[in-house]
Amino acid sequence: MLMKYWRSMVQKILKKYLSSLQVNNMISVLIIKELKDLIRDPRIWIPFIISAIIMPAIGFAMSIPMKSSQEELAKPINIGIINIDEGDIAEGLVKYIEDNSILLKVNPYIVDKNIFKNISMNEESYKHIIKYFEENGINVELILIIPKDFSEKFRLRDKPSIVTINIVKDISVFSGVKGMRINSIIVNYVREKYLEGTNISLNIILDPYKSYAVSYLKGKEKIIYGDPSTLISSLGFASLFLPLILMIISVSAMQMSATSMAVENEEKTLETLLTFPIPRTHILFAKLIGSFIVAAIGSLFNIAGFIIY
Known part of the structure; x- marks a missing residue:
């Protein structure tokens, strides 16, 4: 009786297995x-x-204009500098740009102070300045105007102001990047002047400490650096x-x-x-x-x- 039961169980299992193989074979044929x-x-x-x-x-189509724009950014910037201020801080800024022109990638053109000595900072004056450069055949991409109170505000520890005129010849993603580069040059100069006599390096102020970040993934118990x-x-x-x-x-x-x-x-x-x-x-x-x-x-x-x- 027991043998008959086990025989029937084995037959059922084999029948089920063979039928599943047949079904799987049928599905695989249909899938193929x-x-x-x-x-x-x-x-x-x-x-x-x-x-x-x-x-x-x-x-590829997008990389062509981006590549040309990046090549333009790598070239030195032609800037015109108009220093209306008579102070030594403004003179130092002009000299700083001239002395570091190769490192800063700029070609400065210094305009005579007497030409725009009594000019005011308004829209008409900006147009007049741009017209002066065009009429004299001076090719500039940016014009830097240092106002009269630049050195005075610096000594009073007030924020000095500078006007930059960007000559936008064509509209692109990188049109305003050159102006940002000049602004960073001015910012670094002003910071260095403020730190004079303190024996503190500008690099220490900009990056005061070194950070070594470590992340721990709690679920996987793993340490990741970065x-x-x-x-x-x-x-x-x-x-x-x-x-x-x-x-x-x-x-x-x-x-x-x-x-x-x-x-x-x-x-x-x-x-x-x-x-x-x-x-x-x-x-x-x-x-x-x-x-x-x-x-x-x-x-x-x-x-x-x-x-x-």
Whole structure:
């Protein structure tokens, strides 16, 4: 009796195992058939190739003006300097720019003080100054005007003011960067003058201490060296990017499944497939798996194009 029971149990297990193998074999055949149909259809793989090509093309098109702009930034700036102040601090600033012109990457042109001695700081005066440079054929990209009270305000420990006129010849992303470079030169000079006689280096003020940041991932018990803000932003980017990839693959798989069903319905192959003794769920499952595989491959093309971009 016991032997008969064990024999029946073994037969049931073998029957179930063989039937599962048959089902798996049936689904694998359907998946391979679906993959072949999707790969053969140009409406499926052409969009992936286009998206993989168009991203590097856009990146290349954008890199041309950016490269030329960066080359322009590396060149020395032609600046005109108008010093209306008679004080030694203003004179020191002009001399500082002249003496360090190669290091600061500037070509200074010093205008005679007497030309704009009594000029006021308003729109008409700025236009008059620009016109002076144009009429005399002086090519400048920026004009630096040091007002009369520059040295006095410095001695009173009040914030001195300087006017910079940017000559914008073309609109680009880097149009205002040259003006920022001149402003940083002036800021460094003023800071150095304030620190004179204190035996304190400007570098110490700008960067007063060295930081060695260490981050501890509590869940994984791991030590990571580096800026925590950079680490968190990179991890946050990964956590945002991975679900986005999965969403793109899922949407692409659903779209391809719908396209495949429509094509088979149009070519009357779906009706033929449904006449076979195959469960409808197996057909649907095979279509989804095949579409998911093709969508994953297509997403790899998109990611490769994005990385090249």
